[in-house]
Amino acid sequence: MNYEEVYAENPAYFGKPFPELIDYFKRQDRGGKVLDVGCGQGRNAIPLAEMGYLVHAIDVSPTAVRQLKTQVETINSDLKVEQINFSLLTNLEQFDFVLLDGFFHFYDHEMDEEEKKMRHLLANVRSDTRLIFCFADHGESVPTFRQMTSKLELIEERQVHYAYVDPVSDWEFETNYFFSVLQLAQ
Numbered sequence: 001m002n003y004e005e006v007y008a009e010n011p012a013y014f015g016k017p018f019p020e021l022i023d024y025f026k027r028q029d030r031g032g033k034v035l036d037v038g039c040g041q042g043r044n045a046i047p048l049a050e051m052g053y054l055v056h057a058i059d060v061s062p063t064a065v066r067q068l069k070t071q072v073e074t075i076n077s078d079l080k081v082e083q084i085n086f087s088l089l090t091n092l093e094q095f096d097f098v099l100l101d102g103f104f105h106f107y108d109h110e111m112d113e114e115e116k117k118m119r120h121l122l123a124n125v126r127s128d129t130r131l132i133f134c135f136a137d138h139g140e141s142v143p144t145f146r147q148m149t150s151k152l153e154l155i156e157e158r159q160v161h162y163a164y165v166d167p168v169s170d171w172e173f174e175t176n177y178f179f180s181v182l183q184l185a186q
Contacts, residue, residue: 032096049077
């Protein structure tokens with residue numbers, strides 16, 4: 001998928017945040033700082049900032065970052081948006097939550113790169129940082145994810161069905177996705 005083309009065609013391409021994700025953050029009593037990795041057009045960053053979280057949203061897509069920055073100008077929130085590659089961030093210990101919605105795919109052809117990303121993530125977060133993963137449940141994605149995160153402490157997980165129809169293009173998207181919250185083992 002060419003994200004630049006997709007984002008240019010529709011400023012809300014991936015729709016609304018998963019209800020389970022928003023519910024998870026509503027249930028947290030500790031608030032805090034969230035790093036939204038691969039934030040895209042801000043479908044998670046904006047509602048989390050509106051809920052009072054301090055959000056740092058990052059993406060490599062210049063189009064998505066530009067679109068999100070335009071939206072941020074119209075809302076009153078503490079939301080920082082930055083175009084940067086995740087692997088260049090080393091100050092992850094400042095975050096209470098790292099949100100990885102759609103950042104990992106767990107496809108065979110991407111595994112070398114995804115293993116590097118996972119090592120980078122785990123080497124740079126605090127032991128109490130909550131790592132929130134959302135990804136499509138396809139083929140071997142869940143077993144692969146579990147293998148890559150086997151040394152982490154499970155906080156919460158569930159499998160959810162998600163359906164979305166893009167109002168601009170009528171593109172229909174339906175999938176099962178996996179939602180998991182983990183942290184480094186204490």
